[in-house]
Amino acid sequence: MSKIINFKINDKDVTASKGETILQAARKHDIYIPTMCYISKTSACASCRICSVEVEGVEGFILSCNTPPTEGIEVKTNSTELEVERTNIMKLYDVNHPLECGVCDKSGECDLQNMTLEFNVSQQEFSARDQLRKTEDWGLINYDPALCIMCEKCVHVCNEVIGDDAIEVKFGGYSSVIIPKNAETLDCTFCGECIAVCPVGALVSSDFKYRANAWELSRVPSTCAHCSAGCALEYETRHAGANGDDSIYRVKNNFEFNSLCGAGRFGFDFENRADKDEHAFTKAVDAIKNTNAIRFSSMITNEEAHILQLLKEKLGVKLFNEDARLYAEFMSTYSSVSGKLHHSASMDAIKQADAIIVIGTRITTDNPMIRYAIRTASQHNGAKVVYAHPLEDVLMKNTATQFMKYEVGTEEGVMALLANELLKNSDVDEQTRTFLNDLDLGYLEAESNVGDDELKLMTKSFQRANKHVLVIGSDIFAHMRAKNIAKLAALIEKYTDFSLLIVPAEINTAGVALTCKLDIDENISNVVAYNAEGDFIMSSLKDADLAMPALNQVEGTVVNVDNQVLPLNVALSFDGYILNDIANALGIKKENTIDYTKELDNAKGFKSIAFDDLENFLIPYGEDKRGYILDEVTCNMDGTIEEIEDLPEFNGTVVYQCNPVLQFNEFTNKTHQLEKDTSLRGSAQFAAAARIADGDVIEISFASKTIQRVFKQDDELKGTIALNPTFDLGQDFSRYRFEKSKIVRVV
């Protein structure tokens, strides 16, 4: 094979595949090369020069982090000269570095501290005139230039992985600093990834600053509970105050390979504190015994969803969860055409892809991890990204290569057009070919506003690509033609080399959809609610009839967008009653909730693995060992594609149910660090159409309800669609996310 390169490191035979660097090959073969600025998920920063190696026959040192090996070279990673070089670099790093390890947040987990000790730098031999460097307060992030070692990891991550591109290096030799890019102060989505990658204490969380030390915190590996990405994270807990209970102090992630958005990093204190209230418990048991239905949200583990399903089977109650029900319906329709239970793509597939279509989701706020994955693909593979949505998104601007704006409600038409374009040269069956031939392209293009030239442009830009991904978001699930859209998506997946990613709305929408047999939500009385609206409310939010634990207080599993079953662990204890206690009282007996983990339905792809046997870590080379991936299940292919219906029109003031950055649901709303902007955001055009102005208090009437908001004019938005946050009042998943509304100014 010509793609494998054989060479030697320290007289040991090693191999590297094409595109790998000497450093990557060395790490894979357990050969240690020290680094300071290297981070696996970005391109090499090449700023520290500590990873220098010697290559026989080549004069001088070679940077192993950005040099690919050639056949037969002999690399030396340790010689006296290299040792001297590296020690000198460390000595230079330590020049005037403030000796404030005693109070520095990074102390104990600081790369500079570790490397200084590793190279035994005990005195300062070089000197430079110190500068006055002022600390910067950038909101959630705090920057201390005096501690900064200019490794540039933060800049690389912000640009290559996150896509905010919000910080840059202000070059000036010894006085170089990190500054916000083209702005006075930091204006970004505050993912905090720069904090995570900072090897020293230069970039720190403002909230965490000086509150605890690395060695005092106990780590609880778990899964983020805010969106369907299900990111790996570690809650770090400690006693609060001299006599206090444990509380979560911060969240960390494996930044070397994974990322985390700001909601996961800063929105961790959504726990619910309660004591055992026997009276409320008895009432809850009685309520469930006599109830007609249980309404619940998808912020629930598979195990608890399984308990609810058992309650349904035993007591004959109905289960309401519109979010999961519509998702399940979409997926089963998809399966009826594709013949598979689960969609084929994953976030990793996006990272590898070079052609991506995103449709039916404002992905930057719906699922930031997919945004990061798309950004990574665009930066590392030069991926062409088509972003199809009625609303332009500023955050996608530097990532998307083509914005395909379609009219609200015309998703079915757009999908048909995409299918027609992508299946043009595919060998499809007769029925599909007839369907495609019968499409009234002129009508679809006119109504959806997606022109022929746009589709041609897309095909042209995808010409050289060989790894395609289609991302479908949660706008579609409650669309009146969701079923046909699912079939169209399945067709594209079936007949092209596109893999398909369907993005559920909540953390465990996919899991609930697989575990429970859900009923259509009717507006009936006597409903017990679990984290939802009802007559008897069990909730981990405030004002509940029975307090329940939040997702950082329970053990269990969730299914994320990658169809991966991920374990959640208990970061904080909960003293009250849990759903399993209620089930026990009702005769469904198991000692612990997690005893149900291995009983989850095999027919849906779950494996019979006990919770305690699930791993939750990444191996040093980045391979994901968290939980397991659902087994692929084959289904009957009995679905047939239907004709496209007339495309609906949405005129006037349309409101899109969409949260601002870093907000997802009532749980993120509970956290103290995340910004809570509940205003309706719209463009100047929207303001003119609705006859309102910036700062007005307005009343928005939808078909189902009326709410009050403050209107905020956002100059980054265009068109007559405004964004209405749902994180404070909860989202009605049974309704299409775009809604016609009546807006009145409240005087």
Place this chain on the structure above:
Amino acid sequence: MKMEQFNDRNVADNGYFLVDIEDYPTDGWGKFKRVVKRSFRGELFVGLWVVLREMIKFDIHTVQYPEEKLPIGPRYRAVHEMKRLWESDTERCIGCGLCEKICISDCIRMDTKIDENSRKEVSEYTINLGRCIFCGYCAEVCPELAITHGGEYENASQQREHFVDYEYMLTPIDKMKAGTQMEFEGFGAITPHEDERVKKTPLAY
């Protein structure tokens, strides 16, 4: 290491000798004779004379506790003290948390936060003296010589908590102003001539 001196159990050869002690009387007459001898030899007055002599000389060695107290060694490890900086009178503790970490009986707890001057401030600090074993690790590990042991050994109080308040441990400001704060000389304290051993940072400019 040679083990002979330990293995040789023949004590007589190593300078030990038996004291010449008269045999105890075994019969009644012998016992009677001993009582008479002890009663009339006036041994009692030998001791009484010593007491009388010392009383007249007024050379009294008894410490009149609690009016008088013996000085205790500088390394004595009694109830903790929190020191202040000589230069500014502010507290030395920087809240690094090392004492909390090293404490083997897990009796130190502290809480820190960022203060209005962007410095790390200790907002809560307690030592549970009910658990403390006075091992001195906290004083040894402290990088700022802030926590030390004091000489206060009188721990009688209605409640142990009376000793562990941060304010109580901190050198009173009037004592500080009077310059009477004592440095701890136990483990962790700097040794004499430390200044001469400090390596200086090169200042080329």
